[in-house]
Structures are given as C-alpha cells and as structure tokens.
Amino acid sequence: MAVYTQVSAEEMAALLTRYENAGQLVSAKGIAEGVENSNYLVETDRNRFFLTLYEKRVDVADLPFFFALLDHLADAGNRVPRTIKDRDGVQLQTVAGRPACLIEFLSGVSVSHPTAAQARAVGGALGRMHAAVADFPGDRPNALGLAGWHALAEKCGGDLDQISPGLGQRVADELAYLDAHWPSDLPSAVIHADLFPDNVLMLGDTVTGLIDFYFACREIRAWDVAVTHTAWSFENDGAGYHADLGSALIAGYDDSFGLSDAERTALPVLARGACLRFLLTRAWDWLNTPADAVVNRKDPLAFLRRLETYAANPGLFAR
C-alpha cells in the first residue's frame, strides 16, 4: 500500500501523448492503495485516469487476461474500470521500467461499515458480473484454490503456531475437512475472487465500480459468493457476524443472478474455504513482514474467527 516506483511528471506527460485525446497533464498523485502495485491518480485538462505500474505480485503474462476481462465486463454494462488503449490499440505500456496501464477513473468510495442496502447492492453487482462472464473466453487458473492452500500451509509449516498456538493443527484439520467435503460438481466461471469492501466503489447505496481484478481466475462460481459473504458480513477483526448484511448480500445476488440449490447447499463449505484462503495468505504475509514495516500486517486470526463462525453455524445460509 505504497508507491513502489516513482514516475516523474515528465515521464507521465510523455506517456499521455501516446493516447488520442488524453489531454495535457495537470496533476499526478501517487495513491496508497492496491495489491502491491504502484498507482497514480492522473488528471489532465480533459479527463482523469489511474496509471497502474505492476510490481512483483502480478505476473506480466496475466495482464492480457485481466485487461480482456475488464473490457468484456465494461462492454456488458458492468461498472468496472476500462483499460485505455493508445493510438496503436496497445494497453500494456512500459513506464519507469515497469509494465503499466492507463485505466479509467471511477468515482465512489469504499465503505468501512456497510449497511444492508449496500451489501444487497454489492450482491447484485456480483451477480451481474457473473452473468456477464458467461461468454468470456479468457481463462486463468486459481493459484489460491484448495491445492494452493495445501501448498501455502506447507510453506508456513510450524511457524503458524508462532501466530497462535495450535493454529498449525487447526489449519491441517480444516484442510482435511475441505478435502473431504469440497464440491466437485458445481459450475465454474471466471470470478473476482477478492471482492472485499476495498475493491468496491460506492456512492450511497449504488455500486459505482468493482475494481482490483488481479486475483480473477477460473474457480467454482459460487465460491466468489462465499468470498464476498466472508468479506462483507463480519467486523474487520472477524468477530460479530452481521446476519442482516449476509442475508442482504445473498438476496442481492439472487435478484441479479441466483444460486442453484446445489450451490446454496455448498455455501457453508465454500465459505470455510474462503476463510482459510485469507487466513493462509495473511499468515504467510504476517510471517514474512517485519512487525515495524510501514505496510500494515493484516491479522490472520480475523479469518480464523470467521471460519469458526461458519463451522459452528452450518445452517447460516439456509433460506
């Protein structure tokens, strides 16, 4: 959550000349957000843009997939930021030696304490996205699916107990549970896979943008609903399940797309998997980030708490 690569005003101005009608540079501010990318809010005398420089966590080979997905979703009427093509139709640029892309600016703010109406709107936007990806031809495997969680748990190894005594065993038990219960017959699709409040722009109760698709991948489609449920229905520290938010989110999704009976039945297991995914990636970051780093470490146990809520309440998704 910092600007890792500095872009000079001169380089920014030169970049803008590659685009038809981008206008003249008026302001450029490095933005402290995003998944370990460097982001600038760029203003010209005609428009505003984001300029994203892709840093270590994003594989350049995946960028055409992400760009095509954003274009496809925007063409289908979803509010996602379009990538901007230069005069030669090129999206992927090189800026300050990094792969980079000029991206449409969208208004809206990320809420920290969603209301039920906002959760319902997000469920609706997720469903519209799932409807739109049905004919999207792109594909990208999910490196953070069930197999990936096993690999990540193994990499963390005994260090998990440094975070909380017994965490290693709890993770092992949960992986065994998920291996035994993970659904194999649900429809897959290209999903967002990380639709936390940070990645949704809203004005009031209206979703004005879904952003940060850099975890998008092919996965069980209903898992995206589970991830979003996990992300929107709890306090940040994982305590306090807000049933009104969870129900509103699912209702919004049902309005715009809908869950099959089989998907609804699988949600408790999928939600446990969603919690384990974020528990493990946060645990890995926790173990590999100095405690005094400027980058905030996020508490892995916030997702253990969510996981235990789902495990203790298998009827949580019942109609």
Next chain:
Amino acid sequence: MAVYTQVSAEEMAALLTRYENAGQLVSAKGIAEGVENSNYLVETDRNRFFLTLYEKRVDVADLPFFFALLDHLADAGNRVPRTIKDRDGVQLQTVAGRPACLIEFLSGVSVSHPTAAQARAVGGALGRMHAAVADFPGDRPNALGLAGWHALAEKCGGDLDQISPGLGQRVADELAYLDAHWPSDLPSAVIHADLFPDNVLMLGDTVTGLIDFYFACREIRAWDVAVTHTAWSFENDGAGYHADLGSALIAGYDDSFGLSDAERTALPVLARGACLRFLLTRAWDWLNTPADAVVNRKDPLAFLRRLETYAANPGLFAR
C-alpha cells in the same frame, strides 16, 4: 511517504458536513506524499480538497502558525493552498484521532528535471513569498539552524562513519567553518526552508503552488534562497551542478524581490549550511531507517557532493 492513518469513507463524509458548501463525498484516495503526514485527495460533487492528518513529525502546537502563514500568503496573492475553515471558523479538526486540516486542492505537478525557465519561475515565486511575509506577524524558531546541526551531528556521532568513512570528521570540520563564517547581520524572515521541486507545483513554466510549509520558520531570509538553489541546481545524486538552473533561479528571485550585496556575498556560506542541514537530517534518517523499509531512504551523500561543489567554487554566485 505513505498513509499512516486510515480514514473511513464514513468518517470522511461526516467531516465534510462540518463545512459550508463542501459538497457530498464522491471519491477519497490516500496519497503517498508529504512530510510524514497522511494525506487524502478528497473529491466532492462540488470541489476537491486535500485532507492532511498530522503525524509524529509535526508539532500540533505549530499548526496555528502554519495555517496563519498559508492564509497570509494566499491573501497576498501567492499560490499556496488555503486551509478551509468549518462553519465555526475552525481550521484544526480531529479525524481518526489525529489533528487534521482540510486544505485547498491546487493543480500542477512537481518536475523532476527542471528547465532554466522553470527554475527562474521558482525563484520568482520564492521572491514573491518573501515580499508577502514582510508583514506576517507569526514566528517559529528554526530547529534545523546552525545550533540544530551541531545537536544533530552530536546525536549521529560516530555512526556517521558507517555511512561513509571520514564523514564524521568532514561534518565536524564544516561545522567549525560555518561557526566561523556564518553571517550575523543579514535580515531574517519567515521562510519556507524546504523548497525542493517536490514542494512546488507547476504547469509548464508557471508555478501553480508552493506547498508543504511544515518546515517554515524564522531564519536568515537569504538562507531560503540558498536552500532553493541547492535543491534545484543539481542532479538528484548531487553530482553535476547546472549553472544555467542556478543562475536562472537567482535571476527570478532578483526580478521579484532581490538580494542585497551583503546577502549575495554570504550565499556561498549559506549554501554550505543548506547542504549540511540536509546531509545531517538524511544521515539521521538513514541511520534510523531499516534498509528494507518501504519508505525510501534518501542518500545523505548527495548533499555532501553539493557541499563540496559550493566549497570548491566560492565564486559560484558571483554576478
């Protein structure tokens, strides 16, 4: 250069209601810039603002001085960001538990490779600022003047040689030189004291904003010219003095305000002091920032190189 304190969209929206005509929140982005403050670029349906939260490096007791200075300069026609008063006329707010202020947004970008025309414009803007502060009643001592450099050198102590062998002795020699040659009879004024390209917004050759006054203090006025000369006339690494930039800067200052003969004569010594000030603060930060921190450590030796240039060329400021 990061966002140290997170402000929720809900808190941002609530803050805006305190102001007349601020408008409704449309966008808020944490900005990765500034002197260890947290900054947000806040957009409403009516206007744009900066929201600054003051972190550890700024003394809250100094904020009324900074706010009054900005108001005074803006009233006198200088392009500086005004602080925004709420309905009760209050500038200093509390946001997310931190002292904070809503501040006017100014367009413009900070150049990385200034031209002579740009350096001349900056000299002009500095001179206009010096004209405007003549009747500013505020006052704040310079904690980073000659006495402060002695104190900082003592705090760094033998560790200076960890940065570069012999640096401790070089600093001691320079302090002795400055003690012997520092002018005592030049006019003082409230100065910016940190007018690096980062702190100047420009559009083309026009200065659209002087920002980041958080080092402003009472000091020998011509020292501000020396600091600005040091900041604008060298490559970032301190190698390569650009005489065209240095001359243009002084010419711009002469156009708008002007140096007395005594001030001009003192510039070589003042410039050495300016270099030592940034050498020492950077050295302190260098010795106290982990090498792998996200915050970029700035090389102290870039200012040793500038210092040696001034020391070796006492005629550098001659007409």
